[in-house]
Amino acid sequence: MKKHFILKFKIDSGIKVSFFFISCLVLSMAILLPFSSLHYKNLTQGSAHYLETELSNIKTSFTPFLDTKFTQSSCASFIREFRQKVFNEKIVKESGIFNQQDHFFCSTTQGDVSFNLFKSIRKRLNESPVNTTLSYTKTAITGEKSVLLIFSKPEIGGISSLIPPQYLVDMVKTELSPYDISFKLEVINRELTQNIDDRPFEKYYYQSSRYPFSITAYLGLSYYLNFLLNYLWFGFLVAGVSTSLLVFYKHKKLSQSSLGFSLSNALDKHQLYINYQPIVEKSDEQLGYKVVGCESLLRWKDPQLGNVPPDVFIPLAERSGLIQDLTYFVLKEALELLKTHKRLFQSQYISVNISRKVICRRDFIERVNAIFKKDRHFLNQIVFEITENTECSEAELEVIKENLKTFSDLGVKVAIDDFGTGYSGLDFIRKFPFHVLKIDKVFVKNISDESSYAIPLIESIIQISNSLKTKIIVEGVENTAQLSTLNNLGINCIQGFHFYKPVPKKDLINILRRQRAINHF
Secondary structure: OHHHHHHHHHHHHHHHHHHHHHHHHHHHHHHHHHHHHHHHHHHHHHHHHHHHHHHHHHHHHHHHHOOHHHHOOOHHHOHHHHHHHHHHOOOOOEEEEEEOOOEEEEEOOOEEEEEEOOHHHHHHHHHOOOOEEEEEEEOOOOOOEEEEEEEEEOOOEEEEEEEOHHHHHHHHHHHHHHHOOEEEEEEOOEEOOOOOOOOOOEEEEEEOOOOOEEEEEEEOHHHHHHHHHHOHHHHHHHHHHHHHHHHHHHHHHHHHHHHHHHHHHHOOOOOEEEEEEEEEEEEEOOOEEEEEEEEEEEEEEEOOOEEEOHHHHHHHHHHHOOHHHHHHHHHHHHHHHHHHOOOOOOOOEEEEEEOHHHHOOOOHHHHHHHHOOOOHHHHHHEEEEEEOOOOOOHHHHHHHHHHHHHHHHOOOEEEEEEEOOOOOOHHHHHHOOOOEEEEOHHHOOOOOOOOOOHHHHHHHHHHHHHHHOOEEEEEOOOOHHHHHHHHHOOOOEEEOOOOOOOEOHHHHHHHHHHHHHHHHO
């Protein structure tokens, strides 16, 4: 049962922790979504700044040719140097130079040329604070649509550099495509690309402050999925940290709960309760078996862990020193039951399990006397069940001997529980005044017939009981075959599921009332 409880707890805890981790992951990713707008704005602006930087680099590279020694000279005098400059540039395919009268006189592809700068371009140059502009038009030299980077110096002249539109588009694409952002690139309100999401969830427009171009970013489902995937590490980080804190908190709380904190508060919080398993005895063949007593069995229902098995919390209570308080709680409940139902319990007893950690304490007698101070006569209906599964020192054994003798004098009967399964065996019962031997269910499990190997063991215990003049109660009887075999061995006092399972107090009362009614009838 203990392994089953631990396994169930681990499985339940694992499911809850997994659910918490997934919930934190989903929640953290949902929290990130509002920041996606900042993300795509930064990306769009970043792509524009990248484009501005490349254009500025081209301008800087060609600026040395804006000098009167070039603009007032013949094309032949510097054409070779001019062409070498274009050759060294990655994205400039052609360049031309014009004088202070806005007349183009030299081109890197055709050498001497003669045509004037468009007036519309001159107007934009004059309006630009840095005398720089862009144009998207069909060039006079090649006849192809191209982007022109044009800049000038007053009273000197200017330079026009031809850039294929796809180069500029690719620059923006390099920045935005990895994030599944489609975009529109425009130069002086003329579109260079059709890479547009037809049904975007969101779009963002950015106009360059340095050059006459703009970028419109279009955000669709693929962008948001990409965004979440890129920042999935953040979700795992938040979920991991949160789950680690939860596990740490639960482990700490569970440690407190298992050892001291919750268990010490369980009494005040009414998490501890008692079930009672009736013990029956065969009076005669006509009347059959009747209830002669019951064993009080402490139970704990924790609000988080559920029903905690006794073989889990009793050992922990013994290690943490809380077993005394649990024992006194059970004794008080037994006394209250006897006092409240005197008539029903006229000839019945209640047995209480007493740990050796308790029975070997010198103050145990004082605590019991304090509980039964005004009701000493009820001690005759109390049985202390003491297990032999713990080794004791000689000093502790001496205290146990003194305590048991005192209790025996007060009328308390003492039973040795789970006889034959512990450390001390015969030596233990020889030293102390026991009234009852309780045979553990391990001896009963396989006595379906009189050929069972357990029969000789039980017969040996019966002989020991007869020699010590003690009563025998057999635990764990679950079927008729076991009961029949025990009857044939002369054992009449039985405790087990064949007659009764552990029941709440109210059910025990009903059982005794029915028995009383039958006896009176």
